[in-house]
Amino acid sequence: MNQNRIRIEYCTGCRWLLRSAWTAQELLTTFQNELFEVSLQPKIEQAGHFQVHCNGTLIWCRKKEEGFPEMKEIKQRIRDLVDPQKDLGHSEKK
Numbered sequence: 001m002n003q004n005r006i007r008i009e010y011c012t013g014c015r016w017l018l019r020s021a022w023t024a025q026e027l028l029t030t031f032q033n034e035l036f037e038v039s040l041q042p043k044i045e046q047a048g049h050f051q052v053h054c055n056g057t058l059i060w061c062r063k064k065e066e067g068f069p070e071m072k073e074i075k076q077r078i079r080d081l082v083d084p085q086k087d088l089g090h091s092e093k094k
Contacts, residue, residue, distance in 0.1 A: 004082045006038040007053040016050055023052065026071050027078065034082045054081050
């Protein structure tokens with residue numbers, strides 16, 4: 001059984017819940033057969049925090065990467081971990 005898990009951590013003070021929910025929706029749509037769970041984890045005391053983890057591996061950190069990910073890039077990084085053979089269609093690397 002598929003056990004791939006995504007955790008999206010976000011700053012509540014920055015009001016990034018909608019961005020986190022949109023990211024979760026995109027990932028659940030793209031990886032509907034590959035993901036077991038996508039969770040949203042609010043970070044109350046970590047200003048500016050936005051991270052995406054896949055199976056415990058950090059996929060994106062807004063502070064380290066100096067910004068938010070393009071959805072295309074985050075999908076590619078997750079695909080490379082959960083199903084490297086998966087074709088992402090228009091989100092595929094050029």
